[in-house]
Amino acid sequence: MEDTTLRMVYIFTDIILPMIAGYVAKRRSWLTPDQSNWLIRFNIIVIMTSLTLLSFWVLPMRTDLLSLPFFAFFNGLLPLAVVLLLGRQRKFSSFVDRGSYLIAAIPANTGMLGGLCSYILYGEMSYAYVQIIGVFQNLLMFFVLFPMGYYYQHGGKDRNFFVFFKDNWKSIFINWNQLSVVALVIGTALHAAGIPRPAAGTTIFQALIHVSAWVALIPVGYLIDFSHFKDYARQTLDLIPIKMVLTPLASYFLALCFTSDPVLLGTIVIVMATPCAINALITERLYDLNVNLAMAPFITTQLLYILILYPAFYLLVSWGYLPFK
Incomplete structure (x- = not known):
């Protein structure tokens, strides 16, 4: 119980507090947009790469882990399919707003x-599982979000994105943001070769997790903008049951076909219930879509997940009411 209490404290110190700090830093002009962007890149290139290397160095590869790339795509494409099937985007009269809403429904805040x-509840192995999902979910941004952004930016008339992709594929896939993929390969190779990770690896990993939380979530808090929240909050509430109830439930029952490992199953549920992601805001800003519309579900789902959904799941698992331990 003492360990449970300590880890629950991490929800405040490593999730809620850095987001509040980022929001306050923006309001007080303590942080500039360039500095916020630098923190994002530093976390992706340096800290997450280090964490990926350390976690995959001790991760035994199993056949059931081969299902994780599938869940990376399922996590984004199922909400998109449900929204399109129900025609929920038609509530917006503007073509650009429809595209902004659809894009907001796709990515989830998995890797960060x-x-x-996952680490707070299950430890280091669970973190490595999440990074497998995160690596493949990045492809959604390039193959789904960016084409959709381009399509809705040009009114659906110009479909030359594939020409753009052909001319720029190297810069898309070969850049510093993909360094974690290299770390994944190196870590897996070191484990396969039987090279033991240094004893200090565990201590370093645990320290970097807390550093990563602050470096990653300060920019998230910095991006939060309530100025147009009331304009779109009610219209985007329907994304909550789709992304945070339907998607994890469907993923859980599908995962039972691949594994019986409670830690892997619990990790999948945690990840598949994660809130709307910053990738939607980045895409909409890049393609001049309605960033304010995407900001509303970003805020509501973050608050719901951090304050209610994840703490409830954590306590139910820790107290033995859910079979994910």
């Missing part, structure tokens, strides 16, 4: 928030 929450 999902990785931290």
Whole structure:
């Protein structure tokens, strides 16, 4: 119980507090947009790469882990399919707003928030599982979000994205943001070769997790903008049951076909319930869509996940009411 209490404290110190700090830093002009962007890149390139290397160095590869790339795509494409099937985007009269809403429904905050929450509940192995999902979910941004952003930016008339992709594929896939993929390969190779990770690796990993939480979530808090929240909050509430109830439930029953490992199953549920992601805001800003519309579900789902959904799941698992331990 003492360990449970300590880890629950991490939800405040490593999730809620850094987001509040980022929001306050923006309001007080303590942090500039360039400095916020630097923190994002530093976390992706340096800290997450280090964490990925350390976690995969001790991760035994199993056949049931081969299902994780599938869940990376399922996590984004199922909400998109449900929204399109129900025609929920038609509530917006503007073509640009429809595209903004659809894009907001796709990505989830898996690698950053999902990785931290999985580590708090299950430890280092769970974090490594999340990074497998995160690596493949990055492809959604390039193959789904960016084409959709381009399509809705041009009114659906110009479909030359594939020409753009052909001319720029190297810069898309070969850049510093993909360094974690290299770390994944190196870590897996070191484990396969039987090279033991240094004893200090565990201590370093545990320290970097807390550093990563602050470096990653300060920019998230910095991006939060309530100025147009009331304009779109009610219209985007329907994304909550789709992304945070339907998606994890469907993923859980599908995962039972691949594994019976309670830690892997619990990790999948945690990740598949994660809130709307910053990738939607980045895409909409890049393609001049309605960032304010995407900001509303970003805020509501973050608050719901951090304050209610994840703490409830953590306590139910820790107290033995859910079979994910």
